[in-house]
Amino acid sequence: MTFQLGVYSFGNTPRTADGGYGTPAQAIRDLLQAVHVAEQVGLDFFGFGEHHTPSMPVSSPTSLVNAAAASTHRIGLGTTVSVLSTDEPIRVFQQLATAAAIAPGRIEVVAGRGSSTITFPLFDLDERDYDLLYGSKLELLLAFNGQDRVTWSGPHRRRPLVDTLVVPRPERPLRIWLGTGGSPNSVLRAVELGLPMFLGILGGTPEYWAQYGHAYHEAWAQVGHPAEAADIAVAVHGFVAENDRQAKATYLEHETPHVPNRHG
């Protein structure tokens, strides 16, 4: 069993002295610089998450994957996650295949169902369709990743695709992960599709999350997939300092936003 260590980010817009936000553009530049540092210090992977808020302005993770692909040499890169339910899977494939041409063998995609509902009204979709959209679009993404010409129909399209070629094609298939915030349904879908599982963890104990790992491995073995392909990635909050005491002190100092005293 091998382990890889990486980081992920949605971009962090710097705070201003008055408690507001600086420019999202600065956050994008800071993020690209962080990738370069991550490669320099030898991390295995850098992931870009999709959000649509002033504080977390990486709305197009595939754009950053391409920017990073062209300005790094070794580090693995990917979207963590692409909110596939509200995106166009053919475009996502094309964008990441372009990055894979620039950085062969270094590009991955984590396809998520969506952790917030903000992208549904933004992209003119009904959030009640979130699971249908996700299932259908993930299937199409996998189809284009797996073969040159695709004949396919599914509920997110009105018209079928017939013997359709999408360019550019990556020289070998992209690595596609199923991203989940911990729904049993998603664990089973990952197993069914034979996909590695990416757990986005926002809270809860290690014991709680270990259940998902066990359930995944158990179902995987039952289906009869090759054991070595049952990869799990875990994305957690982290904070690094010289030692535990220093880390806690620095973290807590910045965790509570400074609220000016309204009475003086």
Added chain:
Amino acid sequence: MTFQLGVYSFGNTPRTADGGYGTPAQAIRDLLQAVHVAEQVGLDFFGFGEHHTPSMPVSSPTSLVNAAAASTHRIGLGTTVSVLSTDEPIRVFQQLATAAAIAPGRIEVVAGRGSSTITFPLFDLDERDYDLLYGSKLELLLAFNGQDRVTWSGPHRRRPLVDTLVVPRPERPLRIWLGTGGSPNSVLRAVELGLPMFLGILGGTPEYWAQYGHAYHEAWAQVGHPAEAADIAVAVHGFVAENDRQAKATYLEHETPHVPNRHG
């Protein structure tokens, strides 16, 4: 009046000895290298066109704009054109705003109605709607480029947008061109919207095309837009060599594809 000189490309997949095509991935890598050379020799601009064929595999020009933004320092970059009719204008804006964060002041977009019909079935749209889709999506792209919060409805969406913020925002608006292959209707639309005009020229005499320039300038003056904003870009086929004779000889040698003699 100032002039700028640049180049554009849809990517050129290298031909193989048997008359077929090499990998589109190689075409993407060659293209990114061409941008670096273009910057080195001092060109003002490099544009990426959108096509979806094995011979011209730049299906996601915004991905290449981002890759080029992160690996150049001075040259202007843009899409030439983005086929806006069949894309999601909010995504196009987000992708190019990300590039504009990385390369401030260097990013432009040429929004086109589409020169081939291939993208309509690919992205599940009806090509009979091409003008309606283009007009509606261009209006929304301009709205997000011009203001922070957008309240908007139009025929390409079922649901209106209400006080919607899209991130990241570029520090100053993107330069948006109206791209046209020479339809009088598009010339008038560019004037109506106060946009610079990008003429994609595939054939015809200079005199023929000058008519479009005159019509644009005349209508522009009538509307009362400031004269200095009436910019025209011209994209033409070009071939460069030491002198005219050498250029013609080399060009013609490669123009007719080599067809092996089937009888021997």
